[in-house]
Amino acid sequence: MSGDLALGAGVRRLVLGVGVRRLVLGVDARRLVLGVGVRRLVLGVGARRGTPAAVLTGAIRSVLGEAGLTAADVGVLATIDRRAAEDGFREVAAAHGWELVALAAADLAARDVPNASDRVAAAVGTPSVAEAAALAAAGRDAELVLPKRVVDGVTVAVAKA
Known part of the structure:
Protein backbone atom coordinates (compact mmCIF):
# COMPACT_ATOMS: atom_id res chain seq x y z
CA MET A 1 0.00 0.00 0.00
CA ARG A 39 6.74 -3.17 22.52
CA ARG A 40 8.23 -5.22 25.27
CA LEU A 41 7.40 -8.90 24.90
CA VAL A 42 7.13 -11.55 27.58
CA LEU A 43 8.96 -14.86 27.44
CA GLY A 44 7.40 -17.78 29.25
CA VAL A 45 10.00 -20.44 29.98
CA GLY A 46 9.77 -23.90 31.46
CA ALA A 47 12.67 -26.27 32.11
CA ARG A 48 13.83 -29.11 34.29
CA ARG A 49 15.26 -28.32 37.70
CA GLY A 50 18.87 -27.12 37.58
CA THR A 51 18.97 -26.19 33.89
CA PRO A 52 22.08 -24.03 33.40
CA ALA A 53 21.88 -20.44 32.15
CA ALA A 54 23.78 -21.33 28.96
CA VAL A 55 21.17 -23.93 27.98
CA LEU A 56 18.30 -21.55 28.79
CA THR A 57 19.96 -18.77 26.77
CA GLY A 58 20.55 -21.02 23.78
CA ALA A 59 16.92 -22.14 23.71
CA ILE A 60 15.62 -18.60 24.11
CA ARG A 61 17.85 -17.29 21.29
CA SER A 62 16.74 -20.10 19.01
CA VAL A 63 13.03 -19.44 19.61
CA LEU A 64 13.39 -15.67 19.31
CA GLY A 65 15.30 -16.13 16.07
CA GLU A 66 12.53 -18.35 14.70
CA ALA A 67 10.08 -15.52 15.32
CA GLY A 68 12.37 -12.84 13.86
CA LEU A 69 12.88 -11.33 17.30
CA THR A 70 15.89 -10.50 19.45
CA ALA A 71 16.56 -10.29 23.17
CA ALA A 72 16.10 -6.51 22.89
CA ASP A 73 12.41 -7.07 22.06
CA VAL A 74 11.85 -8.77 25.42
CA GLY A 75 11.22 -7.09 28.76
CA VAL A 76 10.06 -9.95 30.98
CA LEU A 77 11.05 -13.55 31.65
CA ALA A 78 8.20 -15.41 33.37
CA THR A 79 8.21 -18.91 34.81
CA ILE A 80 6.88 -21.06 37.63
CA ASP A 81 8.01 -19.88 41.06
CA ARG A 82 10.26 -22.85 41.81
CA ARG A 83 12.33 -22.21 38.64
CA ALA A 84 12.49 -18.44 39.19
CA ALA A 85 14.39 -19.16 42.39
CA GLU A 86 17.11 -21.05 40.50
CA ASP A 87 20.47 -19.60 39.50
CA GLY A 88 20.05 -20.32 35.78
CA PHE A 89 16.84 -18.32 35.44
CA ARG A 90 18.12 -15.47 37.60
CA GLU A 91 21.36 -15.28 35.61
CA VAL A 92 19.54 -15.16 32.25
CA ALA A 93 17.15 -12.43 33.39
CA ALA A 94 19.94 -10.35 34.91
CA ALA A 95 22.25 -10.74 31.90
CA HIS A 96 19.55 -9.35 29.59
CA GLY A 97 18.09 -6.74 31.93
CA TRP A 98 14.73 -8.52 31.96
CA GLU A 99 12.29 -8.50 34.83
CA LEU A 100 11.96 -12.01 36.29
CA VAL A 101 8.36 -12.90 37.16
CA ALA A 102 7.64 -15.91 39.37
CA LEU A 103 4.16 -17.42 39.19
CA ALA A 104 2.51 -20.05 41.39
CA ALA A 105 1.39 -23.30 39.77
CA ALA A 106 -2.23 -22.52 40.71
CA ASP A 107 -2.08 -19.19 38.86
CA LEU A 108 -0.61 -20.87 35.78
CA ALA A 109 -3.21 -23.65 35.89
CA ALA A 110 -5.99 -21.04 35.76
CA ARG A 111 -4.82 -19.85 32.30
CA ASP A 112 -6.33 -21.24 29.11
CA VAL A 113 -3.54 -22.31 26.76
CA PRO A 114 -3.52 -23.96 23.35
CA ASN A 115 -1.00 -26.68 24.19
CA ALA A 116 -1.72 -28.08 27.65
CA SER A 117 0.24 -31.16 28.74
CA ASP A 118 -0.86 -33.88 31.15
CA ARG A 119 2.80 -34.79 31.69
CA VAL A 120 3.67 -31.24 32.76
CA ALA A 121 0.59 -31.14 35.00
CA ALA A 122 1.70 -34.32 36.76
CA ALA A 123 5.24 -32.98 37.23
CA VAL A 124 4.60 -29.42 38.44
CA GLY A 125 0.89 -29.05 39.16
CA THR A 126 -0.09 -27.05 36.06
CA PRO A 127 -0.70 -28.23 32.49
CA SER A 128 1.41 -25.38 31.12
CA VAL A 129 4.39 -23.38 32.28
CA ALA A 130 5.77 -21.55 29.23
CA GLU A 131 2.52 -20.49 27.53
CA ALA A 132 0.65 -19.86 30.78
CA ALA A 133 3.53 -17.85 32.29
CA ALA A 134 3.93 -15.71 29.15
CA LEU A 135 0.21 -14.95 29.02
CA ALA A 136 -0.14 -14.32 32.76
CA ALA A 137 2.83 -11.95 32.92
CA ALA A 138 1.75 -10.08 29.77
CA GLY A 139 -1.57 -9.10 31.34
CA ARG A 140 -5.29 -9.32 30.83
CA ASP A 141 -5.45 -8.82 27.05
CA ALA A 142 -2.37 -10.88 26.30
CA GLU A 143 -1.98 -13.04 23.24
CA LEU A 144 0.66 -15.50 22.17
CA VAL A 145 3.04 -14.24 19.52
CA LEU A 146 4.60 -17.68 19.36
CA PRO A 147 3.17 -20.81 21.02
CA LYS A 148 5.53 -23.04 22.95
CA ARG A 149 8.61 -24.44 21.29
CA VAL A 150 10.93 -26.98 22.88
CA VAL A 151 14.68 -26.62 22.34
CA ASP A 152 17.19 -28.76 24.25
CA GLY A 153 14.61 -29.61 26.89
CA VAL A 154 13.65 -25.94 27.46
CA THR A 155 10.13 -24.84 26.59
CA VAL A 156 9.73 -21.22 25.45
CA ALA A 157 6.62 -19.23 24.48
CA VAL A 158 6.30 -15.54 23.58
CA ALA A 159 3.37 -13.26 24.42
CA LYS A 160 2.47 -9.61 24.02
CA ALA A 161 0.01 -7.42 25.89
Whole structure:
Protein backbone atom coordinates (compact mmCIF):
# COMPACT_ATOMS: atom_id res chain seq x y z
CA MET A 1 0.00 0.00 0.00
CA SER A 2 1.38 3.42 -0.87
CA GLY A 3 0.25 7.00 -0.58
CA ASP A 4 0.67 10.15 1.42
CA LEU A 5 -0.37 10.53 5.02
CA ALA A 6 -0.90 14.00 6.41
CA LEU A 7 -1.22 14.89 10.07
CA GLY A 8 -3.97 17.48 10.16
CA ALA A 9 -4.60 20.32 12.56
CA GLY A 10 -5.20 19.03 16.05
CA VAL A 11 -3.55 15.66 15.40
CA ARG A 12 -0.60 15.33 17.74
CA ARG A 13 0.46 11.73 17.31
CA LEU A 14 -0.09 8.78 15.01
CA VAL A 15 1.11 5.28 15.84
CA LEU A 16 1.41 2.70 13.10
CA GLY A 17 1.93 -0.83 14.41
CA VAL A 18 3.51 -3.68 12.49
CA GLY A 19 4.06 -6.88 14.42
CA VAL A 20 5.94 -6.07 17.58
CA ARG A 21 7.48 -2.86 16.28
CA ARG A 22 5.76 0.49 16.01
CA LEU A 23 6.41 3.64 14.09
CA VAL A 24 5.47 6.83 15.89
CA LEU A 25 4.83 10.07 14.05
CA GLY A 26 4.15 13.13 16.12
CA VAL A 27 3.95 16.87 15.94
CA ASP A 28 5.79 18.80 18.61
CA ALA A 29 6.13 22.61 18.46
CA ARG A 30 5.71 22.76 14.66
CA ARG A 31 8.13 19.98 13.87
CA LEU A 32 7.56 16.42 12.82
CA VAL A 33 8.95 13.84 15.21
CA LEU A 34 9.66 10.35 13.97
CA GLY A 35 10.60 7.53 16.26
CA VAL A 36 10.69 3.76 16.22
CA GLY A 37 9.71 1.98 19.40
CA VAL A 38 9.50 -1.62 20.52
CA ARG A 39 6.74 -3.17 22.52
CA ARG A 40 8.23 -5.22 25.27
CA LEU A 41 7.40 -8.90 24.90
CA VAL A 42 7.13 -11.55 27.58
CA LEU A 43 8.96 -14.86 27.44
CA GLY A 44 7.40 -17.78 29.25
CA VAL A 45 10.00 -20.44 29.98
CA GLY A 46 9.77 -23.90 31.46
CA ALA A 47 12.67 -26.27 32.11
CA ARG A 48 13.83 -29.11 34.29
CA ARG A 49 15.26 -28.32 37.70
CA GLY A 50 18.87 -27.12 37.58
CA THR A 51 18.97 -26.19 33.89
CA PRO A 52 22.08 -24.03 33.40
CA ALA A 53 21.88 -20.44 32.15
CA ALA A 54 23.78 -21.33 28.96
CA VAL A 55 21.17 -23.93 27.98
CA LEU A 56 18.30 -21.55 28.79
CA THR A 57 19.96 -18.77 26.77
CA GLY A 58 20.55 -21.02 23.78
CA ALA A 59 16.92 -22.14 23.71
CA ILE A 60 15.62 -18.60 24.11
CA ARG A 61 17.85 -17.29 21.29
CA SER A 62 16.74 -20.10 19.01
CA VAL A 63 13.03 -19.44 19.61
CA LEU A 64 13.39 -15.67 19.31
CA GLY A 65 15.30 -16.13 16.07
CA GLU A 66 12.53 -18.35 14.70
CA ALA A 67 10.08 -15.52 15.32
CA GLY A 68 12.37 -12.84 13.86
CA LEU A 69 12.88 -11.33 17.30
CA THR A 70 15.89 -10.50 19.45
CA ALA A 71 16.56 -10.29 23.17
CA ALA A 72 16.10 -6.51 22.89
CA ASP A 73 12.41 -7.07 22.06
CA VAL A 74 11.85 -8.77 25.42
CA GLY A 75 11.22 -7.09 28.76
CA VAL A 76 10.06 -9.95 30.98
CA LEU A 77 11.05 -13.55 31.65
CA ALA A 78 8.20 -15.41 33.37
CA THR A 79 8.21 -18.91 34.81
CA ILE A 80 6.88 -21.06 37.63
CA ASP A 81 8.01 -19.88 41.06
CA ARG A 82 10.26 -22.85 41.81
CA ARG A 83 12.33 -22.21 38.64
CA ALA A 84 12.49 -18.44 39.19
CA ALA A 85 14.39 -19.16 42.39
CA GLU A 86 17.11 -21.05 40.50
CA ASP A 87 20.47 -19.60 39.50
CA GLY A 88 20.05 -20.32 35.78
CA PHE A 89 16.84 -18.32 35.44
CA ARG A 90 18.12 -15.47 37.60
CA GLU A 91 21.36 -15.28 35.61
CA VAL A 92 19.54 -15.16 32.25
CA ALA A 93 17.15 -12.43 33.39
CA ALA A 94 19.94 -10.35 34.91
CA ALA A 95 22.25 -10.74 31.90
CA HIS A 96 19.55 -9.35 29.59
CA GLY A 97 18.09 -6.74 31.93
CA TRP A 98 14.73 -8.52 31.96
CA GLU A 99 12.29 -8.50 34.83
CA LEU A 100 11.96 -12.01 36.29
CA VAL A 101 8.36 -12.90 37.16
CA ALA A 102 7.64 -15.91 39.37
CA LEU A 103 4.16 -17.42 39.19
CA ALA A 104 2.51 -20.05 41.39
CA ALA A 105 1.39 -23.30 39.77
CA ALA A 106 -2.23 -22.52 40.71
CA ASP A 107 -2.08 -19.19 38.86
CA LEU A 108 -0.61 -20.87 35.78
CA ALA A 109 -3.21 -23.65 35.89
CA ALA A 110 -5.99 -21.04 35.76
CA ARG A 111 -4.82 -19.85 32.30
CA ASP A 112 -6.33 -21.24 29.11
CA VAL A 113 -3.54 -22.31 26.76
CA PRO A 114 -3.52 -23.96 23.35
CA ASN A 115 -1.00 -26.68 24.19
CA ALA A 116 -1.72 -28.08 27.65
CA SER A 117 0.24 -31.16 28.74
CA ASP A 118 -0.86 -33.88 31.15
CA ARG A 119 2.80 -34.79 31.69
CA VAL A 120 3.67 -31.24 32.76
CA ALA A 121 0.59 -31.14 35.00
CA ALA A 122 1.70 -34.32 36.76
CA ALA A 123 5.24 -32.98 37.23
CA VAL A 124 4.60 -29.42 38.44
CA GLY A 125 0.89 -29.05 39.16
CA THR A 126 -0.09 -27.05 36.06
CA PRO A 127 -0.70 -28.23 32.49
CA SER A 128 1.41 -25.38 31.12
CA VAL A 129 4.39 -23.38 32.28
CA ALA A 130 5.77 -21.55 29.23
CA GLU A 131 2.52 -20.49 27.53
CA ALA A 132 0.65 -19.86 30.78
CA ALA A 133 3.53 -17.85 32.29
CA ALA A 134 3.93 -15.71 29.15
CA LEU A 135 0.21 -14.95 29.02
CA ALA A 136 -0.14 -14.32 32.76
CA ALA A 137 2.83 -11.95 32.92
CA ALA A 138 1.75 -10.08 29.77
CA GLY A 139 -1.57 -9.10 31.34
CA ARG A 140 -5.29 -9.32 30.83
CA ASP A 141 -5.45 -8.82 27.05
CA ALA A 142 -2.37 -10.88 26.30
CA GLU A 143 -1.98 -13.04 23.24
CA LEU A 144 0.66 -15.50 22.17
CA VAL A 145 3.04 -14.24 19.52
CA LEU A 146 4.60 -17.68 19.36
CA PRO A 147 3.17 -20.81 21.02
CA LYS A 148 5.53 -23.04 22.95
CA ARG A 149 8.61 -24.44 21.29
CA VAL A 150 10.93 -26.98 22.88
CA VAL A 151 14.68 -26.62 22.34
CA ASP A 152 17.19 -28.76 24.25
CA GLY A 153 14.61 -29.61 26.89
CA VAL A 154 13.65 -25.94 27.46
CA THR A 155 10.13 -24.84 26.59
CA VAL A 156 9.73 -21.22 25.45
CA ALA A 157 6.62 -19.23 24.48
CA VAL A 158 6.30 -15.54 23.58
CA ALA A 159 3.37 -13.26 24.42
CA LYS A 160 2.47 -9.61 24.02
CA ALA A 161 0.01 -7.42 25.89
